[in-house]
Amino acid sequence: MNKVLVIGASYGGLEALKVIIPKFPKDISLAIIVVLHIGENNNDSFIAYLNSISKLQVKEAEEKENIKSGFVYFAPPNYHILIESGGIISLSTEAKVHHSRPSIDVLFESAAWCYKNKLIGIILTGLNQDGAEGLKQVKKYGGISIVEDPERAIASIMPLSAIYACKPDYILTIEDIAKQILKLL
Amino acid sequence: MDQSQIENIDIEIPLFLEAIFQKYGYDFRDYSKAHIKRRLMHRMAVSNFTTISQMQDKILRDKAFFLELLEDLSINVTEMFRDPDFYTAFRTQVVPSLKTYPFIKIWHAGCSTGEEVYSLAIVLKEENLLDRCQIYATDFNRKVLEIAKSGIYLIQNLEKFQRNYKNSGGKSKLSDHYTVKYGSIKFDQSLSKRIVFADHNLVTDHVFAEVNLILCRNVLIYFNRELQNKVIKLFHESLSYSGYLCLGTKESLRFTDFENNFTDINANQKIFKKIIGR
Ligand SMILES: C[S@@+](CC[C@H](N)C(=O)[O-])C[C@H]1O[C@@H](n2cnc3c(N)ncnc32)[C@H](O)[C@@H]1O
Numbered sequence: 001m002n003k004v005l006v007i008g009a010s011y012g013g014l015e016a017l018k019v020i021i022p023k024f025p026k027d028i029s030l031a032i033i034v035v036l037h038i039g040e041n042n043n044d045s046f047i048a049y050l051n052s053i054s055k056l057q058v059k060e061a062e063e064k065e066n067i068k069s070g071f072v073y074f075a076p077p078n079y080h081i082l083i084e085s086g087g088i089i090s091l092s093t094e095a096k097v098h099h100s101r102p103s104i105d106v107l108f109e110s111a112a113w114c115y116k117n118k119l120i121g122i123i124l125t126g127l128n129q130d131g132a133e134g135l136k137q138v139k140k141y142g143g144i145s146i147v148e149d150p151e152r153a154i155a156s157i158m159p160l161s162a163i164y165a166c167k168p169d170y171i172l173t174i175e176d177i178a179k180q181i182l183k184l185l
Numbered sequence: 186m187d188q189s190q191i192e193n194i195d196i197e198i199p200l201f202l203e204a205i206f207q208k209y210g211y212d213f214r215d216y217s218k219a220h221i222k223r224r225l226m227h228r229m230a231v232s233n234f235t236t237i238s239q240m241q242d243k244i245l246r247d248k249a250f251f252l253e254l255l256e257d258l259s260i261n262v263t264e265m266f267r268d269p270d271f272y273t274a275f276r277t278q279v280v281p282s283l284k285t286y287p288f289i290k291i292w293h294a295g296c297s298t299g300e301e302v303y304s305l306a307i308v309l310k311e312e313n314l315l316d317r318c319q320i321y322a323t324d325f326n327r328k329v330l331e332i333a334k335s336g337i338y339l340i341q342n343l344e345k346f347q348r349n350y351k352n353s354g355g356k357s358k359l360s361d362h363y364t365v366k367y368g369s370i371k372f373d374q375s376l377s378k379r380i381v382f383a384d385h386n387l388v389t390d391h392v393f394a395e396v397n398l399i400l401c402r403n404v405l406i407y408f409n410r411e412l413q414n415k416v417i418k419l420f421h422e423s424l425s426y427s428g429y430l431c432l433g434t435k436e437s438l439r440f441t442d443f444e445n446n447f448t449d450i451n452a453n454q455k456i457f458k459k460i461i462g463r
Pocket residue numbers: 093259260261262263264267294295296297298301323324325326329385386387388389401402403404407433
């Protein structure tokens with residue numbers, strides 16, 4: 001089974017993703033699923049932009065679609081995203097978690113159940129605590145945990161919360177994150 | 186958690202759902218597995234069980250506990266005029282054709298606490314159609330149906346509702362449609378008298394009535410592909426010739442056998458029309 005990467009990002013997250021996503025080569029055996037907190041706005045413009053600067057295909061995740069390597073899936077605004085065993089997307093409108101829908105915790109938890117040690121989880125910049133519990137689950141189920149270096153992040157609260165919650169395997173700058181992931185594949 | 190405990194959970198959950206089905210007749214076996222697991226793990230932690238099997242023992246013997254879990258499993262989050270653009274599309278692309286019908290039967294499936302049903306009734310009233318409509322609003326959760334029937338909602342959420350109403354192209358003021366009392370709002374009699382609320386389970390019950398319009402928004406996302414297909418089949422059978430089907434903004438007919446039996450009226454807002462003869 002190919003590896004899967006889940007990314008959680010909040011305040012400042014788009015800036016970080018603009019650095020990380022374009023670093024991945026075209027034929028990579030990795031699927032990427034992202035929760036970025038953007039409020040109720042729609043995703044279309046930044047998805048189009050990321051697509052234009054990346055070698056991978058960037059798109060909004062669709063209800064019950066199959067997850068495929070070489071794609072980057074973004075959670076739609078106002079829906080949680082969960083992963084079904086067999087690698088299928090499910091959406092949910094359940095209550096917000098950490099004032100967030102989509103929530104990073106919800107994605108990471110279900111991805112951990114499904115991909116276990118084939119999963120890599122990354123927590124990037126942000127101003128809330130969403131993702132800390134999720135990253136803990138990634139670790140618990142045998143996956144690899146990475147957190148953006150809080151000293152260099154645009155907002156340090158989210159990386160710090162994740163570090164306190166789970167002692168991640170790697171703490172890295174944005175520039176080093178993609179390099180490390182390519183080594184892990 | 187050790188390896189064997191992780192494996193056990195995936196063995197125990199289907200058994201647990203089977204037990205609920207055998208005992209209480211509610212069938213969650215083809216719901217989205219990730220969604221069910223999330224709700225069960227949450228309930229296990231909150232109610233201090235260490236295994237799903239322990240919880241199964243409890244659920245077989247304690248109906249009150251089952252009813253509590255039913256609340257967990259039926260996600261009831263809803264709001265008035267959720268996705269305002271949907272209502273705009275409905276007004277401009279469905280209402281004109283409904284106006285040509287002498288009488289309109291509507292099935293609102295998975296109506297939860299009813300906010301969406303009153304939203305629809307308001308649109309129909311503003312378009313002078315409500316007097317010709319019969320709305321059946323159904324859900325499998327009796328507790329939310331009681332709230333829906335009462336038509337009474339907390340004033341706290343009003344601001345959001347008003348904003349949505351305005352963005353949806355509302356023709357008057359939302360406050361024309363309710364009265365305020367004791368920190369709550371109550372929707373007008375003229376709306377509720379056209380609505381019948383009823384207990385109906387989309388998984389285990391049959392065709393409800395022949396109708397001209399079905400709304401079922403943000404319910405199918407909790408089902409797996411097979412069950413989505415089964416429920417769309419039920420809707421297809423329930424719709425009259427050229428009846429309309431409205432799904433949630435992120436739902437589709439894509440993974441069902443019925444994609445070719447409907448045409449898109451508005452692909453973004455997931456408004457479909459049954460093709461005559463199919
Ligand atoms: C998220 S709510 C959707 C409410 C509303 N339609 C909306 O979009 O705002 C989902 C509803 O589906 C209901 N539901 C779930 N499974 C059902 C079933 N098998 N039969 C009938 N209703 C069901 C739940 O009780 C809940 O009220």
